[in-house]
Amino acid sequence: MKRESSIKDPAKEDRISGIQEAEYEDVDFGEVTLEETPEQAEYRRIRNAELIKATHDFDQKISDLLERRWMEGQSVSVDYAERLQDLSIVNEGEINSLEYINGGANGTRLLFLTTPNTKKGDTKTASMPVFEKSFGGEKTQIIDPATGDLLTLRNNWVTQPDGTKYRQTTYARSGDNEGPATLKREKIFFKSREMFEEAYQANFAKYYAYPPEQYPVDKTGFGLRHLEVGKTLKREYVCAAIDALFGLHTVPTTTLITDGEELYSRQKGILKTQVLSDPEAATGQLIGAVIHKEPHPAKQSLVRLAVLHDLVENTDGHLGNILLDKPDKKGYQELHGIDFGYSLPLHTQLKTGEIVSSDPIKSGAIQLVELDPDLRLDNEAMNTIKTVYEEVKDYLLFKSLDKVDSKIDDKTRQRLASLSDTVKSGETAKLLYELLAFAFEVEGKPEITRAITKKEFSLFMGRVEHILETGRPRMPKTDFYHGKFARIGELQEQILGEQKTPIQYNLADTGAPGDEIHFLDE
């Protein structure tokens, strides 16, 4: 095995990682467990309450905006009344029953919630399945760049006798944890990962223009992607909000809640659906329909999902995170996206000037849309995206009117003056900016948050612009920098299989070998 061969030659390891033995000698590594102090716990509780308040504000604003669009007669893909209903159940619903679905006390839970005001004993009321994910259940696996080993980082919650909980982070190598060779490798790992992350942090600081030492990096907190562990719940929420704001309607209603101690994300469960990686989900039919340009009920939602994946730059959009409905009685199907935790990556600038995401974008939906160059986003979604884009642009222009040196011609000035008050107040623009700031927030460092959000906001608007121009998400070969779009191998295999599917001949006409078999059977 690979692992064994790397133990046999310790000198080789040192050469790969570039670390001298003396440098890591003082790291005492067995299984590292970090516990939070009472002050940290108190801070966390206050912070959770703040985060929840922020999400409620966002939800309110989004609902208002959707309602306004509906009142103004614009096309809306998201039914705001339905969304409000979902939100009230997800936020305040009474738990009818629950089960742990991911093992242990910290994993994902499946809750069945009923409407908050249901009378007791009313057995007819249907309950809504909701998935509740906790930060505590988050487990990250990390590849050691020096040895290629897999390590596991786990957040645990320990309940004290008085009912309060404190957080514990355990960090251990997957597999056997014995022997001096293992210990040495783990020491190398600690050192090498630190160096690896420091290099990345320096690049981020350079691009976003803040002092590198200012970023409070928890170097044990990085997983395979350059995102801190524990930030995924917020991203999950923001992506669902962006989905609603842009009228794409591909992500089930998602929100954040807290029980006072821990932060949870709650997402409405979708019934009668299968992940695309499930062979029973008829992924092949969808692929075939895209390749051969045949109609398929899920095509519209496919482009919508691809557009969302592009907008939020999902780095985890593999087939297991895309759901396909089982066809209903009329044969209608839709695609849904889940697990947006690893989205909205940070960016760095290359020496050539190109701005690239720190992690490659991975999206099964974009990879499928790529197969048909004529596939475009439907008009309804296009119109909503256009509305959002114009509202943001107009507000920014309107704001720049006050500046002395603004070079805006009279015609534009007239148009800007006649804008509605909601656009002038910057409702949409501020909401979008605040959502991004929520995702990119660096705790306790408002200047850095602002620096990152400003750049990310303009990059985001650039992506929206591209979608409006082409009606499609960015494409792997042309629009992404080399290596910054990771094609999903298993999907590529299936696409190849679909393209090679031979044309089905009528055996009776051609005298193909099938005839003989038929004869023998008789």
Place this chain on the structure above:
Amino acid sequence: MANRTLIYSELDDNLREASAHTITLAEDGSVDLSQMPKRFQESWTRHGLSSDTNQLVFPKDGDAFLNTLLQRANAYFRIKEVE
């Protein structure tokens, strides 16, 4: 690690677990999928699965395959490790 066991569950229409299939590591280091539904056996041995580092892993890869399965577990693809 010796004798790792994973459990895969199919879902009913209410998203509750309806069945349990075990996936184990065989002695030769490959993954034993004989308890899994046929469609998964065929698909995974033929097409493989994309791992997080975007390489295709197959049941014969053993531990790497199990880790990939665990990484891809979510609310709609229930797979968990028995400890």
